[in-house]
Structures are given as structure tokens and as C-alpha cells.
Amino acid sequence: MHSMYLILILIAGIVLIFLFFLQSKWAIQVDYQFPDKQVLQISVFLYRWCVIKEKCLRLPRFDQTEMEKSYLDYYKLLRRSKQQLLKELRLPSLLQPFHVLDFKWRTRGGTGNAFTTAVFNGTIWAMKGWLIGYLGQYLKFSKNPQIQVQPDFKNNRLEMDFSCMISFRLGKAIVGIIRALKMKEVRK
Template identity: 35%
Template sequence: MFWFIVILLFILLCIVGLFLPIYATVDLILIPKQSEGKIILKVWKLPILKKTISFSDRGSMIDIPQMDHTESSYSDPYVRKLDMVRNWIESSKQWKRNIERLLRPVKIHRFNWISRVGVGDASMTGVLSGSVWAMKGTILRYMGEHMNFKTEPSIQVIPLFQQAFSMTKVECMVSIRIGQAIYAFIQLLKTRKKQQKKVRTSNLTQS
């Protein structure tokens, strides 16, 4: 009888746990050679993870490249990274469906995204600012279609016409129920296994 009660309580706790929300707070700042991110995970109101990630050793990933201020040679690393994300989403249909399934129950409680950009040339800085605004609008529209904003997002692009400098800062807090996160993760694993199976089958066919 005692063990029956213990097992029953354990099952009830597991069931209740599936409905508990996980809150993730992400603070990310990207500055050449001084970039870092902070992640805090909470189950309900209890912190379970606090982690700071430094990108200082990877500064070359986000440095402003040397350029001659001509439109043909211009390439901003932030725009490239955002464009890579968008292209990746659009190119993989199966992953896209599963990622959207994962994003659908996600609630966004805070979203602030500010960027300061400049290349030392006023006209090219204006072009860059417009490109960043357009890219942010695309990503924000995608998030609005597949996630639940509980507050109005805030995005800014501040052009620096007399400086060669770039900085992006993102402050975000999201939540998802544990059960929903587990289900979505399982679906992603299934998709990965299917793709790996297709690759192995294709390799065998070619050989």
C-alpha cells in the first residue's frame, strides 16, 4: 500500500510537471571582440540554470570587415548572419514544419532588439541601416506568425554616420510548458533520424 501511494504521487507529480512553464531569459550583446550572452532558465520561479557565454575569442566572427565603401564590396556580418537564418528556414521544409511546431506554444514576454551600425561613410551607413531594418522586420514578422507575443516588441536601428562600428543587443524572455517542449524535441529527433536514414540510403544507392 505504501509503495502504491508513493508511485501514485510520483505519477501525479510527473503529470503536473508537464504543465509547468519553463522561462528562458536571454541577454545577448554582440560587439567586435567583446561579445557575450547570458542565459537564465527557470521552472516556474525556481532558477535551474545560469550561464554566461563569452564570444571574445571569436571576435573575428562579428568584426566589421575591411571595405572600400563601395556598394559592390559592402557586406555586413550581422546582415549576412540574419540572411543565413532566413535562407535556412526557407530551404528545409521538414525542419521548418517541426521548428514552427516548436515555436507555436512559445510565449514571448519581453523582446528588445537594438542595433548601432556605422561604416565610416554616411551614404553606406544609410544603406546598411535600411537593410538592417528590413531584415529585422522580416524576422519579427516571422516570429509574430509562429509565436505568441505577450508584449509589444521593441526594435531600434541607430545609424552612426561618422563611425565604423557595429553593435547588436537583444533582451528576450520566453516561456514554454515542459510537456510541449518535450513533444517538440521528440519531433525534431524523429526528423533528424529520417534525414540521416535518407542520407545513408542515398549513399548506398550511389555506391
């Protein structure tokens, strides 16, 4: 009889711990600097406790001259593939449980030529504005996103600082992923 009570208490404890983790509030901090570090730093928090502190992911290095040549080609490719990408992703279901606590994205760059620098910076502004507008439809921002594009007409370089912190409840995120996967299966 005592062993049955012990098993029931153990099962109830496991269920409570499982429910706690489903309702737990998680936050993820992402930091990226280009070309200084080219390392993606990720920190994960459970409530206010840091679970993973600055996990660094090394990203491949980009050649500056190749980037300069492909600015306009990349923009043309992005315009063509943007709509197809959005049709494949089920962003509303995936992004609904996420709250953006902090969003900062600063870009400074130029090609050394005033005309191409202006085109490049205008393209960056357009991409950032479109992305923030699109994500703003589905995400809740606690503060206004801080985006900045600074042209550098004299130098041939590209610098970027990106920092973002999102929070979510684990159970709601799992439900959003399941909905997105079900929607994809239904459309097939």
C-alpha cells in the same frame, strides 16, 4: 501487504512529480550585448523561482574590419539560404508552445561611409522585420517587440543589445519537439 501499499504510494508519488514537471511553466531570459561583453547570459526560471541565474556563455570575438567588408556579402548569402533553412526547420511545431514575454533588440552601427551605412542599416531593418514577422506567425507575443536600428554615419562600429524572455510548459515543448522530429522522418 504494507509493503505493497508503500510501493503503490511511491509509484503514485513519482507519477505525480513527473506530471507536475510536465505541466510546469518555465521561462528563459536571454541577454546579449555586442561588442561590450560578447557574453550570452541565460537565466532559467521555474514558475517564479530562478533555477539557473545568469549562466554566461563566452562567444568568439568578431573582427570589426572583417565585418565591415562582409555586410553586403552576408546579406546576399542570407537571401539565398533563407528559404532552404526554413524548409529544413519545422518551426510551426517547435514554436507553438512558446510565449514571448519580452523582446528587445537594439542595433547601432555604421561603416564611416554614408552610402554603405544606409545600405547596412536598411539591411538590418529588413532582416529584423522579416524575422519578427515570421516568428509572429507562430509565437504569441505578450507585448509588442521593441526593435530599433540607429545609423551612425560618422563612425565605423557595430553595437547590439538583445534581450528576450520566453515562457513555455515543459510537456507542450516536448510534444512539439516530438512532432517536429516525426515530420522530418515522414518527409525522408
